[in-house]
Amino acid sequence: IVDYYARQYGIKSIITRLANIIGGRVTHGVIIDFVNKLKSNPNVLKILGNGKQRKSYLYIDDLIEAFFVLETRDxxxxxVYNVGNEDWITVDEIAxxxxxxxxxxxxxxYEDAxxxxxxxxxxxxxxxDITKIKKLGWKPKLTSKDAVRKAVKDVLNKN
Structure with missing residues (x-):
């Protein structure tokens, strides 16, 4: 539908598929969950799953830069573009x-479903796969691990 309206009415349209976006004022997700659980009880951390889940995380500043690149260079x-990181991190590593x-x-x-x-x-x-957006000259500045560490500091510093 978006494709049809874009072509029919000449409206520039870009669809993005996003990795897990973290940092800044994000109010939910695994990092917030872990911080809140540990503030409530620093002696026990319940992790959903087996801790081996691997996912890509992108810091909010990298996402904003990606949107700017898409707006100005496409x-x-x-x-349609995938916007994410080139690596992943496990839930255990995040913990x-x-x-x-x-x-x-x-x-x-562990609470494995x-x-x-x-x-x-x-x-x-x-x-x-972010090959397509990289051809426009964008790639994330932070790895998933560095993004997680920075996002954790964001959460801890705002409380």
Whole structure:
């Protein structure tokens, strides 16, 4: 439908498929969940799934830059882009970063919904192919791990 309206009415339209966006004023997600759980009880951290889920995380500043690049460098009436990182990080690694930044060492309890999933429908592995947007000259400045660490600091510094 978006493609039709873009071409029919000459409206520039870009659809983006996004990785997990973190940092800044983001108010939900695994980082917020872990921080809140550890503030409530620094002795125990419940992790949904088996901790081995691997996903790509993109810091909000990289997303904003990607949108700017798409607006200024894509001259098509309609296009679709994946916007994410070139790597991924496990839930266990995210937990370790949160624990390190909070200076806590809790007991980890896994709540596996089956097949290593945190909940029914949870995607265990996610990494978008960003080749297309990279051809416009964009790529993320932060890796998934660096983005997570920066996002954890954002959450801890705003409280």
């Amino acid at each position: 001259n098509n009436t309609f296009n 370790n970063i949160v624990m390190s930044e909070m200076n806590v060492n809790p007991k980890i309890i 089956g097949e290593g999933r945190g909940w029914p429908g949870d995607v265990r592995f996610m990494l978008l």
